[in-house]
Amino acid sequence: MGRNITIGMKTLEKNIINLSGQAGKNWLDKLPNILHYLSQMWGVTDIKPVSNMTWNYVAKAIKDKDIPVVIKISCQNDTSKAEAQALTYLKGSIIELIDYNSECNALLLKQAVPGISLRSLYPQQAEQAMLYYTNVVNNLCSNGNQISPPIFPSINKWLISLDKIDASKLPDELLHTAVTLKNNLLNQPKKQYVLHGDLHMDNVISDKDGWIAIDPKGIIGEREFEVACFDFIHKSEFNKTNIPNLFETRAIFLANQLGLELARLKQWVFIRLILGACWMIEDNGSPQLFLEQANKIFPNKHNI
Numbered sequence: 656m657g658r659n660i661t662i663g664m665k666t667l668e669k670n671i672i673n674l675s676g677q678a679g680k681n682w683l684d685k686l687p688n689i690l691h692y693l694s695q696m697w698g699v700t701d702i703k704p705v706s707n708m709t710w711n712y713v714a715k716a717i718k719d720k721d722i723p724v725v726i727k728i729s730c731q732n733d734t735s736k737a738e739a740q741a742l743t744y745l746k747g748s749i750i751e752l753i754d755y756n757s758e759c760n761a762l763l764l765k766q767a768v769p770g771i772s773l774r775s776l777y778p779q780q781a782e783q784a785m786l787y788y789t790n791v792v793n794n795l796c797s798n799g800n801q802i803s804p805p806i807f808p809s810i811n812k813w814l815i816s817l818d819k820i821d822a823s824k825l826p827d828e829l830l831h832t833a834v835t836l837k838n839n840l841l842n843q844p845k846k847q848y849v850l851h852g853d854l855h856m857d858n859v860i861s862d863k864d865g866w867i868a869i870d871p872k873g874i875i876g877e878r879e880f881e882v883a884c885f886d887f888i889h890k891s892e893f894n895k896t897n898i899p900n901l902f903e904t905r906a907i908f909l910a911n912q913l914g915l916e917l918a919r920l921k922q923w924v925f926i927r928l929i930l931g932a933c934w935m936i937e938d939n940g941s942p943q944l945f946l947e948q949a950n951k952i953f954p955n956k957h958n959i
Contacts, residue, residue: 667708671730673939674710682730686712689728689759697754697763699724707857710734715766718753723766728759735760740806741873744849748794750862750869767862767869774856778889784856785905787866788885789912791859795868796848796878807849810876811841816933817926824936825929829949832956833929836922845877845919856886879915883923888952898951925949925959 671679690712694702699716712728729735735755739762742752751765776784817834851858852872859866887902895901906924910917928949932942953959 663704663706663708667710667712670710670938670940675730679730686728689761690714690726693726693728693756693759693761693763696756697724697726699726699763702726718763723768724753725762725764725766727762727764730760732757732760735762737807737873738762738871741849741851741871744807744873745795745851745868745871748797748868749851749871750867764869767860767867769861771861772857773859773861773866774886774889777856777886778892781905782908785885785908786912788854788856788859789909791866791868792854792878792882792913795851795854796881807873807875809847810850810874810880813874814841814926814930816937817930820933820936825932825942826946828956829929829932829946832959833926836959837926840919840922840926845879845916847875848878848881850874850876850878850881852881852884854881854884877919878913879919880923880927882909882913882915882920883927885909887924888948893947893951899954902952922959925953928952 668683671683673679675682690702694700694716697718699718700720702714702716704712704714710729711734712726714726716724716726718724727735727738729738736757739752739755742749742762742764746752750767752762753765754763755761756763773784773787776787778784814837817830817837820830822830850873851868852874853870854868858870859868861867885905887905888898892898892901902924906921907917909915910920928945932945932949935942935945
C-alpha cells in the first residue's frame with residue numbers, strides 16, 4: 656500500500672471515529688468484508704483506494720474486466736441514500752450512477768477519465784477554471800428542476816446548525832453576522848433549484864474532453880447558495896494582502912457569467928464559511944480554517 660493511500664485511510668479512520676465513536680470503529684472493522692462482498696456482487700477487480708479519502712471509503716476498480724468504475728462506501732445510510740437520489744435526479748449532468756446497494760451504503764459509479772480535479776488549474780489558470788466551473792453549474796441547473804415531490808431537503812435544514820451551535824465555541828461577531836444574513840436571505844427567497852450542495856473544485860473533475868460534477872449532496876436552494884461553495888481563495892494565497900480584492904474580482908466574474916446577484920452571492924459565501932465552522936465543531940473537528948477564511952475575505956463584517 657502506497658504512502659498516500661495509507662495517509663488517506665488514516666484520515667478516513669480519524670474522521671469516522673471522531674464522528675461516530677464505537678459505531679465508526681465497528682464499521683471500519685467490517686469494511687474489508689463489505690468490500691469483498693461488493694466486489695463479488697458487482698464483478699469488480701483491481702480495487703485501488705484513492706489517497707484523498709475523508710468521510711467515505713473510495714476506491715477505483717475495473718468492472719467486467721474493462722470498465723473503469725469507482726466504489727464508494729459510507730458509514731451512514733442517510734448519506735449514501737441522499738447521494739444516490741441526487742445522482743439519479745441530476746442524471747445526464749453529473750457522474751453516472753451504475754448501482755446502489757442500500758444494505759452496504761455503497762455506490763458503484765462510472766469512473767471519470769482522466770479524473771483530474773479542477774483545483775489543479777487554480778489559481779494559475781483562475782479564469783479558465785472559473786469558466787469550466789460555470790459550465791458545470793449551468794448543466795446542473797438546466798435539469799428541469801421539478802421539485803415535486805420534495806425528496807430533497809431545503810437549505811433551511813442545513814442552516815439550522817447556525818442557530819443550534821454553542822455560541823461560546825465561535826467568535827460572537829462572526830456567528831451573529833452569519834445568522835442575521837441568513838435570516839434576511841431566507842425572508843427574501845429566489846427561484847429554487849435542486850442543487851449539488853457541495854460544489855467546490857475538488858468535486859468537479861475532468862471526464863474525456865469536459866468537466867463533470869461528483870459527490871452531490873442533493874439540497875433545494877438558490878444558485879447563489881450553490882456557487883458560494885466555490886474555492887474563491889486558494890490555500891497558497893492565504894498570506895497575500897489583497898485577499899478581499901481577489902475575492903471581489905472572482906465573485907464578480909462568477910456572478911456575471913451565471914447571472915447571479917453579486918450581493919447575495921457574497922453573503923452566502925460568508926454564511927457557508929461559518930456554517931462549515933459549525934459542522935466541524937459538530938463533528939469534533941477544528942473550525943479554524945473556515946474562520947480564517949471568513950476573516951481574511953471579509954475583514955469588515957459590516958459591509959458584507
